[in-house]
Amino acid sequence: MYHVDTGEQKTAGGRQVYLLDAASTLEVQALNQWIDSTTPDGELRPPSVVLSGEAAHEVAETVRGIAEDPLLIPLRVTLSEKRRGGILRRAFAPRGNSLPTKAWQRWVQGDDPDHSAVLVGEPATLHDLASRFEKAGGTSLSSFIRRQASLALDRAERDVIGSEYKIPRFVVEDMTEQKKFHDGMADLAEDVGEDIAVVEQRVHSILNEMVATETRRAVEMWGTLGAYFSRAYKVDVDRTKLQRVRELNKKHPLVFLPNHRSYLDPLVLRPALLTEGLPLNHVMGGINVGFWPLGPIAKRSGVVLIQRKFSDEIYKWTLRQYMSFLLSKRFNLEWYIEGGRSRTGKLRPPRFGLLTYLVDALENSDAEDVYLVPTSITYDRLHEVGAMAAESHGAKKQAEGIRMALSYIRAQGKLRGNVYLTFGEPISVKSILAENEDKRVAVQKIALTVSHAINNTTPVTPAALVTMALLGIEDRALNVHEMWAIISPLAEYIIKRGLPTAGGVDISEVDVVRSAVIAQVNAGVVKRFDGGPEPVFYLAQDKHLVAAFFRNNAIHYFVLRAIGELVVLPDQDQTGPSTTVSMWRSALKLRDLLKFEFFFGDKKDFGARLEAEVTLIDPEWRTNLVDPEYAISTLEAQDLHLAHRVLQPILEAYQVVADQLMLQPMDSEFDKPTFITQCLGAAQARRLRQQLDHSEAISGELFDTALQLADNRNLLDPGGENLAQRRRDFAHEINEWARKARAIRDMAHRTLDEVDPLTVPSSTTDTDQREDDA
Template identity: 40%
Template sequence: MRRTRDVVAKAVERVRPGNSLPREAVELLDDAAFERELAEVARAQGTDADSARAEARAYLHEMAAHHGDRMTEQWAKVGSWFMRAYDIVVDEEQIQRLRRLDSQHSLGIAFSHRSYLDGMAIPNVLGARRFSPTFTFGGANLNLPVLGAVVSRTGIIFIRRATTDLPVYRLTLRCYIRQLVRNRRNLAWSIEGGRTRTGKLRPPVHGILKYLVDAVEGPGSPDTQVVPISIVYDQLHEVSGMTAEARGARKRPEDLRFVVRFARLQRTRMGRAYLTVGEPFSLRERLDELHGDGLTSHQAIERIALDISHRLNRATPVTVTAIVSLALLGADRALTLDEVLDTVEPLARYIGEREWPVAGGANLQDRATVRRALQELSSSGVLSQYEGGTEPVWSILEDQHLVAAFYRNTVIHMLVDRAIGELALLTMAELRPDATLPAGGAAEVGWDEAKRIRDLLKFEFFFPGRVRFEEDLRTELRILAGEDLLDPTPEQAGELLRQARPHLAHLVLRPFLDAYLVVAHRLAEQGDAEVDEEALLADALAVGRQWQLQHKVASAESVSLELFRTALALARHRGLLEAGPELATRREAFLVEIQDSLRRLDVIASLATGTRTDVPVTGVLGALR
């Protein structure tokens, strides 16, 4: 504890906060265009220009940052000390390609956000390789007394989240970012706006991106190369706190005591952190392309945000921790090393066929590698290891399912297409011989089912446009069939599904659909009545815990406020929260849809285990089984 305080204190002592503003802030206050925009805002607010200017100057003192050479060097050492729980693994070839871009362009670095450490790791990695200084955006909640003044001298820009009623603040931030781009500074921000609570990417936040687009579209402004950077960890100290919040615990405020506690946690080694660079793109060229397609500026920003998210997912490597967590969550019982390897082996083959990156180039089928991951998860308290029998077995500890799910979810995006493809095949295989088929035959039925599942999960995962989505599903079908099979019959669909290895739909989708089931059930119980969303979430959490004990949901990981909120977002999108025509009927239909989707997952699970279920299976698949 004393050493932690000393390290932080020494960093603070190296700076004496002053009243001078950094270069870009001074240039902005002298900018005639900014003066005119301030005057317009002042008139709209019924105040005078001098008051607006004074307000803008105060905001610039709050947000503006710069890179003091000595302070940046010292803070990099503090950052390395905070990162001492990890070895950072970087693809140096990716970094060298990025350096060539850095020499010619301003970089807009959009990173995934799983830890408070991200904001230290990325600038440290780039700074150690002699990149241009990076200005990183952080939440104003981290602008702690004195310490905030220190880190603002290392390029950290603290910004507020709630600015709806602060038009001068929004204008000042937008113009400050524009000035940074004019000066060809590198900017870094979390496209998610905050740390993920589930392990997978959160929906993108458009604020910084919107201002960056505004800067690039301005006359005479230089282009910016958008660079997605993914950072993923073998394990994280923070996950237990985040999963507690998902069960209803209150979030602790960030203060100096929090910083000390967080620093102390990093004394325990947690493996590796993997920093990978996604495919960069020119922001101006992408904007021109989208505007050429007839999209408005708002629509273009939404599309670019999704582009970034897709590229981040594509760059995120598979960790051994994630695959081991997937195997144990799917089994939901103790497994031997051989049983874990039996589950991982077809997954590893599939990952190789899809050419997904593997963290550190690890061999996912190597016994020693998988055993080490199991032991490390046991050491950190996620798994229990029992050695009293004939051979060791590992299982997820009772209150650690959400933690294991966090690690599993770092790779879940790469398995979703396969899971949806399995459900599409099942729908085709279940067609009765005397069924009346549409013009496109059984294949059209399968595509319609895939699109339905895509729509059901669109608030959970980032799906490409419909054309690309169908292309991806055809790729999955080609991997399953070993050839192009664009129009399978029900018989062929059933045979493909029966022979498929691995079966993933139940492993990937059940946790989410079980959570949706809880929310859909509580909504249906409300009949035609309007609902209070917070009360509904609290009710879902209580009922979810009951269903977990009764095994009405497959795993404790489905009892999560994060998943319930996503289900609520879907219900809101479908108009199921407010009074309307036939509301009770539509809520009941929503529940039935979720129940039927879960029934199909049960069928996939029975194929995976070679067992029968008590769910009736019709059509050709029943004969095959």
Template identity: 40%
Template sequence: MPTVTAVRRIREGAKAALPRSVGERLPAAPPQEVTDLLHDKRFQRAVADAATEQERPEEEVWSEVKGYLHEMAAAHDDRTAQGWARMGDWFLRAYDVLVDEDDMHELRRLDRSHSLALAFSHRSYLDGMVIPNALSSRRFSPTYTFGGANLNLPLIGTVASRTGLIFIRRATQEIPVYRLALRSYIRQMVTNKRNMAWSIEGGRTRTGKLRPPVHGILKYLTDSVEGDDAPDVQVVPVSVVYDQLHEVSLMTEESRGASKTPEDWRWLVRFARLQRQRMGRAYLTVGEPFSLRERMDELAAEGVTGHQAVERVALDISHRLNRATPVTVTAIVSLALLGADRALTVDEVLETVAPLAAYIDARHWPVAGAADLRDRATIRRALAELARSGVLTAYDGGTEPVWKIGDDQHLVAAFYRNTVIHILVERAIGELALLTVSELEPDAELPAGGALQVGWEEAKRMRDLLKFEFFFPSRAGFEDDLRTELRLLVGEDAQEEGGDMTPDRARELLVNARPHLAHLVLRPFLDAYLVLADRLADHGDSPVADDDLLADSLAVGQQWALQRRVASAESISLELFRTALALARHKGLLDGGDGIGSAREAFAAELREAVRRVNVIGEIAGDPVQVVVPEARPATEPQESR
């Protein structure tokens, strides 16, 4: 049976990687980092201080910290690593892995003289096999990778720890000694000039785009490079994207409220079996490295220290990761079909993709595998592969084949589209800024900067509205990027006409621009935000629990999707609702109190207006999707949903 075969292959691979005898399973001596730590005076003082602070016997704290070090300690064994790499290749059998060899060549030169901290985007469990295999096959120094303790399965965990995988716990707020052990272990890794890799997001993305960065590992790394005699670390953003992923359908079920499948042997076997079907290519690209110590010094000179400095570095990494992530044909085809929300022929897909391809060329964004997005065979192959995996349905009983997104597959298609969405967001905001200018009344009172200043303010407002969803540069950097987008959008007219631009001229420029992206890029997120904002406003001045608000948003969101009050079912996602929840919390709208109901209603009204404007862009673009934008609820309306 397939399950038995999968179990046998995994166990045989694990056993092949293990040393020959049980007595050799653990190294005769602890890994170098552990030995060095136990003899380090600074670490000994830190343990003693912890014992004093917690009012515990020092011997008890030492016993606890040694246990944690043993739990997280990893080593590199050549024979084990070779067996692990072979098993990794078997897990990756669904893909051809493409690596940017020029980038890897430059990175290997850096590896010879520096400790590398590889921060990677995390879209799949396969990332943990793609990255180590790519590095080891190119003879990089051994890399130690941080992974969740939930993956420390029997037998497999033993093998993995001998290939440099460091299993760490996620919830450590109530375990101060564990945090001391991990911080010290990372510091010792930096001192010993080890290469380290970790997911800047902390866990897999459920939407396809980069998630907000988690600061834990990065905080310990920044601590390690402080001081005149501290060693430096080169931070290296690493992006891994896939044409398609077997596990996306499971993640989208979680986005609809399903429980997450626990990682155990049964999960591992199911995951291994999924890889039997070919899914195209995986692409590994490297972003621009930077010195962590130099960056921390720059921030300190600006007066940015402590947690704020860590946040800035995390955002730096996220920006570089996005810039290193190539455009895949799958993402562009998914964008076209999601925007149409109907069956398209190859010619219609090409017609939609052509202006996008021109824009991507103009912005010099990399395309995965150097694919030609205007090539008919390339687009047709992507359509066929998406149909084979069930994301699309194909009908060829008429005069020519047509493809559309399959029933209940919108979130899957959105996952693939979102891998490219970061390159389109500022363009979409630029369209909304121009639309704002076009809608000004002829006798409207304008600021000193004229009509375009109104557009700039709208762009900044949209940036603030979406800042929990996307990674924007600093305000100055955002304005520079937006000027670039406006030049591409309307040519030099925006700069030449300055504050004298009229609403009619702005409308003309917007109508003639290509492509139009706001409805394709922003509408799914703003629709989701509006659902949650509406449900929040329904509570008036009363406090609301997070889980109750999310459940209510899922239920009412399904209703709105059926009523066509949102454009697509992809907006009905827990991941998007959680981001909207974070925005509402940032605005202070979750706690109850007198007058909070009015602020909640204002939040909902702001989102209704944003959705309306996005829909206007869709109408200008000839978007066939017809949406009934929800109106504001009268104050006297009965609140039945409560």
């Protein structure tokens, strides 16, 4: 807060004038009493001007009549922290630009003198404000003075209440009064062939729908709702990386780009950032969540409600202008680069739309650069995964609304574990633009760089290890010894690779794994059977996609190892020995087959990482390629097999799609919804006949990505040249990879049959007691 020194507050005009940002007569009286009390004895009391009512439209003329170049000092009454202690006062007290009611004024009037405080904003001379107004452009100097006074007081108030309330005021006025904005709107009207008045009306309508109109009351209410909604979780935050982010934010605006796993994501992320001293983000959210009462509260607490699909050029232009304004004012943004929530637990392909608008906005803003912060949000357990799994089996998605929200709130009443917030290294947008002349290429590179960074900072959770173990051996229950025989080499592999782990826990500790098993039992994903000589654990019926969701949070770390296992196996019709050339060609084919499931680097990066994985399997692999039996015997001897746990469910789902495609008529229009339904039925029948090893292959999401691949290969449109043969070749290719994955699965089963129950390390906690806890 600025402190007034009357001995120094003189200008060439020789006078100072107080600007009273008051919402009521009582506040005007309080501010005038403060001026009286701070004016030294014997000196002339400085004049004051109220920034509300009819007089507000003539502020410039009024102060110029007092002196040629007076020093303007803004004042505001704010409630003291002391008087916000009561529950009723916190609930009903005015916040920010909320107008205090008469009832509130009567309530606080007559209280002790500590009930309120006077804020003093940083002063400015009339000449300085007029110069800034001329530079920015606008329609009214009086309006500009009022806005600048209010903004100065907001900054002073944040010194008292914290950066959480860094709230933009007068956004629409600031944007629409600038000459640059009017010139751009005129050009837009010409481009779209509309009258300027029609375009202006439409722009204002869009801004009124879109612009976040924050108030302190709504910010606090949204924070309270967020804490209540996410009460089922303990939040683990990577504070070391956030310190670097916070320092960067002192000079540049930031855009936080998290993965999207849950409706809880923004409610979990917000308090973590505020705790580290970062200001409130403007969250770019879909207008589909704008339903009452959450929508109005969200909009008043920093959520920018935008259309899922931008309807026209006027809407796109308006969005770019708004983003440019926010960047120029160094407000931070946030949106989910995947678009919607992931239904599978894997990171979905990035959406380019908002990134494109961000690049345009940066070019048209006063910001020197903007930094993107890749953000990973990972849950131990998650309520809505069951509903998303049902949707993947064909169930209809529940529409967003108050009924859904109430059901969701009730579901959070039980403790569900931890949520981990981790952050990648911030990415300079300007530096990537400088390296790529083609803006479209730059946007794609930005999106992929962020996606890789999110994946690379996502921690491996104990839940991912447990579900990976059980999904790879789906039709068989595991005792503790067998479970550890699978997870122990997996943990060693993770440590050897230096992969991040959730909360920094040592996943090689048997107690960590045991606790994760107990958590999955309590969640109903894993079942325990105690009727035999020892407890055994197995996946609950119809919970395979739920388990796969948590495994898939970390699955990207194991894809290259799984590919390495498959490419070293010879093809079924192969007659000669494998060579480095044939293996590389095979790896590229598999990479192309999986390109809609995973993010791969360029060919050079892919090759280097793949070779490193194969070397982990066998450092001498190059010298033994001439022996056709060597690869099989080497893989057989491994204590870690991943291809059947990572890739076989995908390949089995792709098999279903490829086989169903061969049954489709060659001259009829392709009907995707009907085809997906047919695939769900065919896959269920195959699973019942034990022709599929994995129930998670019965997945609409996997069928959809298989169809993306088929469409990429021109296998869907009717009448294509040699369509029937190309569809058969597609099915044959997938069947060959699935055969290799089943061969790896058989190796893993044989290894499991040889498990020695004495190989399990002793627990630091009593084993029987921990098992009883389950």
